[in-house]
Amino acid sequence: MEVSEFVAGLAFFISLLAYIETKRANRSQSRLTDREVELVRIQIQTAQNEAKREKTAAVSARLNKVDKSSWKLRVFNTGPAPALNIRLVLDEQNSIIQENSASRKFPMSKLEKGQSVELAAFVHMQSNPKEWLRIRWDDPSGKDRENRIEITI
Template sequence: MPVTVDAGDIIAGLALLMSAYATWRTNSFNEKQKSLIESQEKLNNLLLEKEASEAVSGKKADLGASFVKLGSNKHRLKIWNKGNATARNIRLEFPEGNDVLIQSDLDEKFPLESMEKFQSVELNAAVHMGTKSKHVIRIVWEDDSESHNEKLVYTTL
């Protein structure tokens, strides 16, 4: 029996090919969309982490200290807050001893009740020939993130 192909068979074959092509395109589109959704989810998670870390850093104070030379013989220890939050109950400790700062000036200014962002305090320093050039200072404070923060600062003259 001879096989005859008429116009309906050709149209049905083309429809089958078009349907297979459309199915393949849909699957490839779905894969691309799935990878796009995964990328978007990763970006959202990174953004949430960034926002959380910014919220934490917004509650932290960051204190530092360094010696500042004024003129030829005058030195001062400058303590500053470069963090985003207010530091409270600021205390200075000297693990290796204090032989450079004037004790009366230190007692008068510390413990300091609070220090706002970008605020600083200066202490008079008595520098002489026998003064060592490197000093260790432990700065202890409280802020909105923690009730006990401390930082060791190595300052040089």
């Protein structure tokens, strides 16, 4: 075996090692690229969800006892967007909120974030302990959004 054959064999062996290491590095880079693509997809989804949430109002209501015999129904918006055209839908058997009381304040044109409105509630001995109330509104994310709330005494 001559020196030239030995050098050629050594060069071939070194190039074979370089080829194997390059393949391993390419596989690793491919996995890293796949993870980066997945991360970017998650970031885009999160940004889209956040943008949608920023356009959504969250209107709800709570029955509060003011003093020994007075009750108020408080309708409020906790979402980041303003609620527009807010409507109360009272069930026929609703005995807590009188329709003429609600019709004086509703439909409301706008309810900003953190803003609320109170209605007089009439709780008496024959009042149902649980009643359902539906609130409908529009916001920048859509029309006729609804929240169905169980009011308990």
